Amino acid sequence: MPRTIFCLFFLLSSLSMAAQEPIRIALAGDAIITRKLSVYKEPEFLGMIDVIRSADAAFVNLEVLLHDYEHFPMHQSGGTYMRADPEMAAELKWAGFDMVSLANNHTGDYGPGGMRTTIRHVEAAGFLYAGAGESLTAAREAHFMETANGRIALISCASTFPDHSRAGKTRGAIPPRPGLNPIRFRTTYILPPDHFTRMQMAGVSLGLLDTVRETGSFRLFRQNFELGDSADIRTEPNQEDLEAIAGVVRNAARLADVVIVSVHAHERDGDLSIPAEFLVTFSRAMVDAGADIIAGHGPHVLRGIEIYQGKPILYSLGDFMFQNETLHRLPSENYERYELGPDQGLADFNAARYRNDTRGFPTRPEVWEGVIAMPEFDGETLTSLELHPISLQHGEPPAVRGRPMLADEELGKKIIEDLRRLSAPFGTSVVYQDGMGVVQIGASVRR
Numbered sequence: 001m002p003r004t005i006f007c008l009f010f011l012l013s014s015l016s017m018a019a020q021e022p023i024r025i026a027l028a029g030d031a032i033i034t035r036k037l038s039v040y041k042e043p044e045f046l047g048m049i050d051v052i053r054s055a056d057a058a059f060v061n062l063e064v065l066l067h068d069y070e071h072f073p074m075h076q077s078g079g080t081y082m083r084a085d086p087e088m089a090a091e092l093k094w095a096g097f098d099m100v101s102l103a104n105n106h107t108g109d110y111g112p113g114g115m116r117t118t119i120r121h122v123e124a125a126g127f128l129y130a131g132a133g134e135s136l137t138a139a140r141e142a143h144f145m146e147t148a149n150g151r152i153a154l155i156s157c158a159s160t161f162p163d164h165s166r167a168g169k170t171r172g173a174i175p176p177r178p179g180l181n182p183i184r185f186r187t188t189y190i191l192p193p194d195h196f197t198r199m200q201m202a203g204v205s206l207g208l209l210d211t212v213r214e215t216g217s218f219r220l221f222r223q224n225f226e227l228g229d230s231a232d233i234r235t236e237p238n239q240e241d242l243e244a245i246a247g248v249v250r251n252a253a254r255l256a257d258v259v260i261v262s263v264h265a266h267e268r269d270g271d272l273s274i275p276a277e278f279l280v281t282f283s284r285a286m287v288d289a290g291a292d293i294i295a296g297h298g299p300h301v302l303r304g305i306e307i308y309q310g311k312p313i314l315y316s317l318g319d320f321m322f323q324n325e326t327l328h329r330l331p332s333e334n335y336e337r338y339e340l341g342p343d344q345g346l347a348d349f350n351a352a353r354y355r356n357d358t359r360g361f362p363t364r365p366e367v368w369e370g371v372i373a374m375p376e377f378d379g380e381t382l383t384s385l386e387l388h389p390i391s392l393q394h395g396e397p398p399a400v401r402g403r404p405m406l407a408d409e410e411l412g413k414k415i416i417e418d419l420r421r422l423s424a425p426f427g428t429s430v431v432y433q434d435g436m437g438v439v440q441i442g443a444s445v446r447r
Contacts, residue, residue, distance in 0.1 A: 023149040026055035029297040029317035044405040053096035062100040066121040071113035073331040078105030089125035101156035101262040103131025103180040108165030112178040131156025135176035139167040142252035150257030158264035184238035185278040190228035235278035246289035253290025304422035318370030323402035368394035387437030389415035
């Protein structure tokens with residue numbers, strides 16, 4: 001072979017070998033896992049596992065603490081005190097997950113000790129994690145994962161949490177507080193003139209305000225009120241938190257091919273399926289800073305999808321696993337809330353909490369529905385976004401419901417239709433195709 005032809009052949013071969021394949025990432029919502037996954041064999045379940053394992057990397061929010069009750073419960077939890085056997089980490093690993101968020105409203109249920117032990121078990125199982133640590137700096141930092149088709153950065157934060165769960169800074173000789181990475185926010189209640197004046201007068205009559213002032217704003221009951229034309233609720237992210245997290249994102253974007261920002265948020269704009277205003281502001285700011293994916297979770301329902309600057313903002317992926325009714329033990333505080341005595345157990349607690357399945361989560365089908373989102377990137381470009389609908393088996397008894405599998409055709413169409421409706425206000429078009437939802441990249445619908 002002539003030298004010039006050989007050199008050309010070698011160059012083309014080298015370029016072909018160096019060309020990076022597109023990277024696919026699986027994203028699931030909240031995983032409240034208290035029972036094994038690996039023992040089940042239904043085709044719909046194994047099909048879902050194949051979807052997760054087919055990705056270059058897979059993410060889920062770990063919304064339980066992993067320990068053997070070495071740690072005492074805090075005086076306040078994120079709701080139910082969430083704890084599972086440490087072996088549940090291996091079950092999620094078996095399912096195909098590689099990355100977990102640890103920033104959520106249950107991070108601090110069992111104090112810093114419970115968080116530390118969870119991190120130890122997560123690391124031992126081989127997970128990349130983000131969102132919790134020994135200080136605010138540690139909780140906030142990006143962690144990186146290597147895949148054959150690109151490097152991934154994960155940053156995790158939460159807006160919903162008991163305040164004791166929030167990580168802190170060191171100052172002088174005082175050590176920092178371990179905890180989660182917070183994105184705090186400010187809420188302002190807008191009132192029309194008559195209601196605004198009455199609220200001020202109520203504050204004066206209770207001795208909480210000195211006088212009625214015509215300033216257009218006041219603070220009462222630790223809440224902010226402003227004068228407006230009509231009643232409204234406005235939320236805005238804490239600028240210190242937003243700027244600090246954006247700084248982490250900017251740095252991570254220079255060191256990774258794909259940057260994921262995980263956000264755990266219950267806050268709503270009226271309906272639970274509509275994210276609060278500050279979450280939209282925060283999510284867009286993270287994309288502006290260099291994030292490629294915003295993975296939202298927390299409200300236990302699906303929320304809409306926005307394609308902002310060519311990047312997917314998934315405001316909530318819904319639940320992936322919801323096995324909060326089969327926790328092994330609960331502390332006294334949970335039982336006392338329902339006036340349950342020492343001889344009553346977890347089934348009694350569930351019956352009291354949900355009034356024998358006549359209220360709360362068991363009565364809401366949307367809580368037991370979710371999607372596994374599968375974005376694919378070719379370089380910096382989002383080339384596709386699939387949405388695989390899953391069912392957590394609503395209507396089954398507590399020993400069954402909460403475990404996910406691919407939804408059947410009827411439920412799958414319903415889930416994707418819900419996402420189509422919720423995504424339309426963000427200008428995003430979602431269609432049902434071949435058993436899944438497909439986001440029309442580059443397409444838009446009327447706002």
